[in-house]
Amino acid sequence: MRRRAVAFAVTFVLTAGGGAVTAVPGNASGPPASAELTTRTRLPDRRSVVSGDRFYSVSTEDGLYPATGWHTLGEMGGFWTPPLKLLDGVWFGLGGRWLGEQAKAESFTAGHGYTRIAYDTGGVQVERTDVSPDGVRAGLIGLKLTSSTARTVRLDVDAHSELTTAFPWGSTTPDQKAFNLPDTGAYEGGALVFREQGTPDVPNASAHDFAAMVAADRTPVAHELGKDHRGPQDPPVICPATGTTPQKCDDTEFGKGTGGRLSYDVKLPAGHGTTVWLAVAGSDHGTAEAHSALSTALRDPAGLLARKTAARRAVAASTVVDLPGDRLLQQSVEWSKQNLADSVQQADDLHLRATEEGKQYPPVKGTLAKARWIGAGWPDYPWIFGTDGEFTAFATVAAGQFGAIEDHLRTLRDVSDVVNDRSGKVVHEVVSDGSVYFGANDEKGNTDETAKYPSAAALVWRWTGDRSFLNDVYGFSVRNMHYVVDKLDADGDGWPEGLGNVERPGMGVEKLDNTVYTVRGLYDLADLARAKGDAATATWATSHGDAMTRAFDQAWWNGGDTHQFADSLDDPDNPANDNTKIFQRHWIGLTPLDAELVREGRLARPLATDAHAKEVLDQREKPCYTGENGLFHTGTGPTSAEGGNKGPACDSAVSSVQSDREAFTINTGIMAVAEGNFGRLAQQRRYTDDNARQQLDPSLYEMPGAMPEIVPSPDFDPPNIDRKETERSMVLQAWGAYGNLWPVVSQQLGVAPDLGRGRLEVVPQVPPGQPSVAGRDIRLGRGAVDVSAAASAKSLRTRVTSRVPGTRLLIGQVLPAGAEVASVALDGKRAAYQVRRTARGSEVVADAGSRGGRSDLVITLR
CATH class of the missing domain: 2.60.40.1180 (Golgi alpha-mannosidase II)
Structure with missing residues (x-):
């Protein structure tokens, strides 16, 4: 895998830090009533994501913008309109006191489609609302200022640009230091205008004209331009491009931005709030498009907020569950629907090229006019993945968000067909500019996501009956399974080779998850083929699926006191076709229990037998596999690896690798689904609760309501909130929703x-x-x-x-x-x-x- 007990009604606010649970009132001057979660503790240490389909921002929950993320070290936060970063941040000073620094944030609230921060400057109360309207390459920040006495206050707005592309990254060839050009700043018509124009001195780079604009809904009384303007984060602490980084940085060696300030005199009547709206807009196609986005955002900011919250009420209105015996899971379902909606992204004019894991920057192979997808995670994985999207598909259909997953699967097909010459292989990771980091024909992986594509397509077809979607993706699905069967079984033993979900040393060339998903993919392709009237493909796929199913148990059951399946076969150090079983305790041992097979004339069920499933699940519930907050990536037990066994042993097998006691939400989710597939709902609750608590328990979550990538666990210690901003896993990861939406809708x-x-x-x-x-x-x-x-x-x-x-x-x-x-x-x-x-x-x-x-x-x- 990449490195990268609470019960509340859904219309209530959870107030952390000792507050009460209270209903959210409607407010004509603010967002409509909706579900909210509020926290008051450690706001400078918590990250916040505010997302729309064309724009998102990443900050801390006190409204500041430390250097964040690690793909390009420290540059993954700030303001983005995919595939372009616009600004490192914006900062607000009121009467000479910077919000978030001299005027501390008192509370942070996550709402459905917006966030809100409350400050008290000592004389003026400030309520900041952030929203990223859908369909607009702009974000909005509303500052509602309230004073008990009539006064005029000076509001200063600092902005620091960083116009740079999502790819290359800090460690690729070329890297962002070579690719990024210096920004320029100007003041035009009441707005700060930042531009980066030119052609990087990099082979195959093209000329570009990037633009970012910052303005408010009123005319400034003064402005300044200069290289800094980071509010209270001046003078900046600079993160080096390599080596040890400080605990917190304000900018990085990759940065080549500039800054500016806009100042406003705001008249405040006594006792009545006045809202100042600020917009950030941008484009990778010059100032005209950026200006249009800015004008759209400032034309009716309150209206855009109202439309956003109305759209999120519509999201909330689908799949409304009532679980009187498990209100925690009920609340988790509500927030997970919003997490999925937050993850929908769009970029236009993608230039497709295979970068061979960032080692090259070749000529453009093709273009894609428009791509829409479900982003994997923020701040470092907001782009397109095969594996993530295919897991997320189950949560997305359960939430009724059909358009998002249909768009995602079409985008995967379009990019894969261009980059991989219609071979059928699914690309693994596609950055929002069209750069394919991994998954070209000449790379070893990922076999699993090619095999999973027809299953995701069949899932969507079953839930929607959308014949046009079926027609769109059917040919690609046929090519997927022919690629796996015809190209990825060099030794002819029936089990596909290549990388899968777990990318760890010592594994055999044939992986368990690849096998399981290939079996399921063949049966799902047969199902699609019958719907298309393609009898030949249905027969071919069923025949191969049946042969693999018949041989599966003997080939893959590890048995003994492991009570598990082998993780892989064929030790690469031994001759081919030896079919040696390799047991390493990775989470993929659950895939035969997780993936259901749909076969003509038979009831759907997982590949594992009932008897083997009981053994696997009973074992995985033990402390060698499951910790306080979820399922470990790799369980503990006897090992020949350096350091020896670091946890309890539940079997006597000696693994060649060290355990990895990191609890990923997707692994915990897969365990929950596996329990449910075999009717073990009492045991399932342990795992749905584990993931739900990461969203809803103030002692665990980083951003209220957001499902993270990795949770506090023995080998992920310290947790995110105690780590450097440049060394954290994702604060929002879409695929974790699989583990609560699917168990409730499909199983319960x-x-x-x-x-x-x-x-x-x-x-x-x-x-x-x-x-x-x-x-x-x-x-x-x-x-x-x-x-x-x-x-x-x-x-x-x-x-x-x-x-x-x-x-x-x-x-x-x-x-x-x-x-x-x-x-x-x-x-x-x-x-x-x-x-x-x-x-x-x-x-x-x-x-x-x-x-x-x-x-x-x-x-x-x-």
């Missing part, structure tokens, strides 16, 4: 659509010890479904209200272990039913037909 509520064929199954499983689960407005295609399920000692009740015309409904519920059915009634009448054995347990299902509307199922137990 049991929603399983196949809309392309006009079918829908809703078979909930109420977690043990909980009275009920429910969800409304779960989007399916252009319609939606409401689901509620309740369980007692004597009966199980499922209610489904379908607003998906022409879709046949199979309704049911999973029986508690050992329960027997006395009778089944559908809409008050005795009904025929079926008891079917699945990986989750015994399911009782009845055919509710295609009439739509409400269906009520009551299962009476003996």
Whole structure:
């Protein structure tokens, strides 16, 4: 993998630091009422991300802008309009006191689509609201100033530019020091105008005209230009490009920006707030586009904020869950939907080139007029990934955000076809300017994401029934699986070679996750082929999938007291085809339990048998694999690696690698899904709680409500909040949403659509010890479904209200272990039913037909 117990209603504010939980009132002069989380502690140490699809900013929660991130060391924060960074930051001085420094921030609030910071300068109360409107290459900051007495105050706004591209990075060839050109500053028509024009002295670089503009909704009374203007962060502490960095920096050796100041005299009436709006806008196509974005932002700032919050209320209105026995998970679902919406990005005019892991900067191979995608993580991974997007697909469809994942998959296809000459191989990592860091045809990985693409496409097809999307991605999906089967099995043993999710030393050439996702990808391609009427491809894919399935257990089960699958096969130091099993305790041992197979005429289930799944899950729940905050990347046990075993041992196998007790939210999420796939919802809660707490527990989160990449854990100590800003993992990582949205919607509520064929199954499983689960407005295609399920000692009740015309409904519920059915009634009448054995347990299902509307199922137990 790249290095890179709270219960609150969703309309309430969580106030950290000893405050109470209170309702959010509506306010005509501020954002509409919505869910908010507020913290008051360690604001200078916490990062904040404010995101729109064309613009985002990264700061600390006191409103300052230390040097942040590590791809280009210290330059990943500030203000961005992909693929361009505009500014290191903006700073506000009120009456000679800088907000965040002399006037300390008192609280930070994360809302749905905005953030807010409160300051008290001693005489004027200040409320700062940040928003990145969608569809505009601009961000807005509103300062609401309130004084108890009438006065005029001087407001100074400092801005420091850093016009630079998302790629190259600090350690690539060329690096950002060679590529970045000096900025110039000017004052024009009440605005600061920063530009970088020219051609870097780098082969294959082209001429560019970058522009950033800063202005307010009023005329300044004074302005200044100069090389500094970083507010309270002058004089700056400079991070070196290499070597040891200070605990905090203000700028870096990569920086070639300049600065300016705008000053305003603001009249404040007694007791009434006055809002000053500031806009930051920019373009990689010159000042005309930047000026247009600035004008759009300042034309109606309050209106843009209102439209943003309205759009986020629409996001909140889909997949509204009610989990009375698990309010923590309910709240986590609400915030995860917002995290996904925060992650949608767009860039235009991408110049596609394969950089061979940043070792070259070749000529442009092709262009892409427009790309939209779900960004992986902030601040260092806000661009396009295969693996991240394919995991995130499950959370995205469960949240009803279909357009985002369809755009992401189309973008992956478009870039891959150009860079890889339509081979079918999926690129791994694409920066927002079109630079492909890894995943070209001549590179070893990543096999897993090529195999996962047809599964993501099939998932979207089942949830949307979108025939145009199917037509768009089908040919690429066929090429994906032919590439894996025909090109990546050099020894002919049926198991694909190449890199997978875990990129660690000592692994064999054939990886477990690549195998699992190839099996699933073949079956999902067969499913797509049947929908397209392509019988030959359906037969080919099914045949290969069946052969791999039959041989899987014997080849991959490690057994013994490991109770696990092997992580990989074929020790590269031994002759090929030896099929040596290599066991290293990596998280990918869960993939046979996580990935469900959809096969014609059979019930969907994971690749692992029930017996093996029980062994794996029981073992992974032990301290050698699971810590206080989630599942470890690599478990502990006997090892020949330097340092020896650093934790408890749950088996006697000797691994060649050291453990890695970092808990990634995606790993914990996969464990939660795996537990749910085998009906273990009591055990699942441990892992959904682990991830939910990272968003909602003030003692754990960095940014309230944001799912991080890595959580506090033995080998990720200190946690992010105690690390240097230039050495942290992501404060917001989209793929972690997989581990809470999918378990709730797909497993607890049991929603399983196949809309392309006009079918829908809703078979909930109420977690043990909980009275009920429910969800409304779960989007399916252009319609939606409401689901509620309740369980007692004597009966199980499922209610489904379908607003998906022409879709046949199979309704049911999973029986508690050992329960027997006395009778089944559908809409008050005795009904025929079926008891079917699945990986989750015994399911009782009845055919509710295609009439739509409400269906009520009551299962009476003996």
